[in-house]
Amino acid sequence: MSSALVLSGPPGVGKTSVGWRVFDRCTDLGQAPAFADLDLLGAAWPAPDDDPHQSRLKATNLAAVWSNYVQAGSKRLIVAGVVENQRERRQLEEATRGPVVICRLDAPDAELAQRIHDRGREDGADLANLVARASELSAQLVADDVSDYSINTAGRTIDDVAAAVLTHWNRAST
Structure with a gap:
């Protein structure tokens, strides 16, 4: 069974919300989960020119965090x-x-834009830039697909998406 699930997708698709719900379900099933958010593990400035999205820092920090989680008894890792x-x-x-299972979460650009607006964290130019980035990244993640499976989140509840993610993860892990 793969111990690591990565929820990937553009801003606004629900990676963190779905990740927490998958974590809750794994907890209820006695699977000893842990949760990590790559955005938080890479929240350092400035980013190096050769790694503008801090992917190296995120991976380095994830290695340390996962090691600590394993020492604490965690068996499955959910990453947003x-x-x-x-x-x-x-x-x-x-x-x-070890191997990771990557689930790409998808939603139409208009829904991503609405979710980003609704969460109210950004405004002005930052909001416009994030909405544009969500649209660009959504198309890029489909074109350069590195996921094991994808789930469309449009018009679905977090519970419904989390159930589908967990079903696919369990299937991909066996």
């Missing part, structure tokens, strides 16, 4: 974060010392 290419996938596999 964007995986744009095979290099980033390999970094995460090195960090978790």
